[in-house]
Amino acid sequence: LERQDIKAFRDEYLLLHPYDRAIFYEKAGPELRRTMYYFLSPKEMAEIFETSEIEEEEYEEFLQEMEATYAAEMISFMFVDNAVDVLKELDKSQSVSYLTLMDKDAAAQIKELLHYEEYTAGSIMTTEYVTVPQNSTVRSAMNILRIQAPSAETIYYVFVVDDDNVLTGVVSLRDLITSEEDVLIESIMNERVVSVLVSDDQEDVARTTQDYNLLAVPVVDFQQHILGIVTVDDVLDVLEEEASDDYSKLAGVSNMDTFDKNSFSAAKKRVPWLIILLILGMITANLIDMFTDTISQVALLAAFIPLIAGTAGNSGTQALAVAVRGIATRDIEEESKLKLLIREAGTGLITGLICGVFVIGLIFFWKHELIIGMLVGAAIFVSIFAATISGSFIPLFMHKMKIDPAVASGPFITTLNDLISILIYLGLATTFINLL
């Protein structure tokens, strides 16, 4: 089917949703894809690249399959923000050569966006939005909209600007079509328009869009000049990316955004963490080593080391997760941080007490060891308390220092808690060795 009939292929293929076309395109081998480049126009190809979830390394591969002029033309047909995303994945020299091959206007628009810093509003915004002067009528606004519709990423929000391109309001297409044609935009626009600064973090942009239930949010500079917009589909991707990011950091995998094709690249991402943790673990081992006398006298003591360290690690991770997630979803900014710490201290006290008493009972009924049970119980109580406080204090402190709190992540807190809990446990055991 593929080889022979251009028309049949186009008829069938172009009826598919762009996303399904993209899936097909990605799965087709390089040969089939080369045929597709002959069958499809750069504009049609651009639509595929818009919706596909091509992985970062693949862009280069795909673009190299195309003729350079075809590739450049295709990129110029993409929405500017997506074109920028593609070019950012390439070498500097490659992206420059594509830029010189393409239409001057398109290249200028792309260049303008290329220099914004990663992870800011500027880096995810597009410049293809619709603005109208505030003194125009609904009728003329609708005309502007009709003309700009083919090239705008969204036409459902129309941004209102004054003569200096300062953002003064926003009108939704819903408002436009339900208003009389002669009404002035000024009189129906919403003046309290929610906007973000071009330097804002992309995560804040996403939260704002989500909180205010917007389909797009305008991006402005310090003087309120409109520079671009961020649409909700980009917001979805940002939230997804940030969630994956937090998740992988909690698990101690450096970067899960892209799914690994082979064992080596997967191992490369995981080994550094494990090595760091091994070194940290050696510190714990060294600490235990200091108590070998105690352990060789009562070997049973060693049996509870993983239990205590594990429990401290678990409660620390719980507290950490609550704090990291709270910061990410901005629940925490609202309540004071001190209040959170006090609350967490209380939580640590309560959970520590319950678990401590529980473990005394458990060891007594299982092993009939009251003294060791009490030692373990006391160690668990203190270490849950300490772990809960450190688990919430450290991410809050890092957030304050402008470091992503997710970096503090499970494994590091766990090592810290291992040290604290084992020191308490074996310290107590050595002190009360005569009773054992």
Next chain:
Amino acid sequence: LERQDIKAFRDEYLLLHPYDRAIFYEKAGPELRRTMYYFLSPKEMAEIFETSEIEEEEYEEFLQEMEATYAAEMISFMFVDNAVDVLKELDKSQSVSYLTLMDKDAAAQIKELLHYEEYTAGSIMTTEYVTVPQNSTVRSAMNILRIQAPSAETIYYVFVVDDDNVLTGVVSLRDLITSEEDVLIESIMNERVVSVLVSDDQEDVARTTQDYNLLAVPVVDFQQHILGIVTVDDVLDVLEEEASDDYSKLAGVSNMDTFDKNSFSAAKKRVPWLIILLILGMITANLIDMFTDTISQVALLAAFIPLIAGTAGNSGTQALAVAVRGIATRDIEEESKLKLLIREAGTGLITGLICGVFVIGLIFFWKHELIIGMLVGAAIFVSIFAATISGSFIPLFMHKMKIDPAVASGPFITTLNDLISILIYLGLATTFINLL
């Protein structure tokens, strides 16, 4: 300001964005809120409830502050899907009493949605969408749109149905305003409309919307009758909820959706996990206890137990996170599961080898113990290998069994890996005790 002047308050307050109004409302104490109920109409109040992120337990509190008729009227003014969300949080008897107090039509619409199962497309959809017959013209479609605009949750997608209410296509408002007025809807509609089944999981609905970059997705039954739509703002909330959910499960906190106000409710969520893990930890302790002879002979062995168990736990969590995230973002469905397992086995082998050799060197240079170093290295090699396989196999297996793989979660895998790794380590040590 609040007390005296109704007009001044309304002028100022109603200019705010509904989200900011909601924030103000939530922060106001019960007394201030009671004044607000007098100052604002049920319709205005409904808008606040739409956008606010009121927590589940608070709905009941807020509603009880209002007069029952006022509350019922307010709920009837909300979009149906949100009204349903509110009523679901209440006792059965309460929600029924509000339903009887409200307008019959509104009550009927709400009741229709109330019986859909939680976490399905049906439970998050709204019935306030716009449909047009396929044989109408663009002009008549625009008229229908203008009339329905005030009550529809989105007017940017218009769904096209035949005489039996079967979904046959979709037209965007963008297409409508750029088309000639006399054109038939049939000729401009997109026939390959992406839809979801009413029984589909809400997470699948969210992924579909995200993949296809939609602002709303229609919900249909098995015969393709349109039943409702899910809008992108609800999709954002679902993705957020699912991400938080996976994250909290990895951390072993049962439910972080709602931020706890006090230590007791936080402790209540965390203690059950810790207790379960303590019991699992006792199994590990019991296992170590079986090797007390070995340990009392060479107490240094005990020093490396947390290191080995910790490393196994960490590599297992890494593999688990990759698998859980891959399932959640649907990356895994595409490649075969067997391929993933083979790849993970390879990753385990490579990481195990590197970390094992590294640890031998580390112990040799630190403690000058070659034999113990080799024991620890061997144990680490085998346990990373086993942990990586179990960390990816278990979530894949659970997914197959239709259990949410995130439930398998860090702590459980960690306990399993503790057992395996300690058994290997102390087993080896006992076998080679003569060499030590």
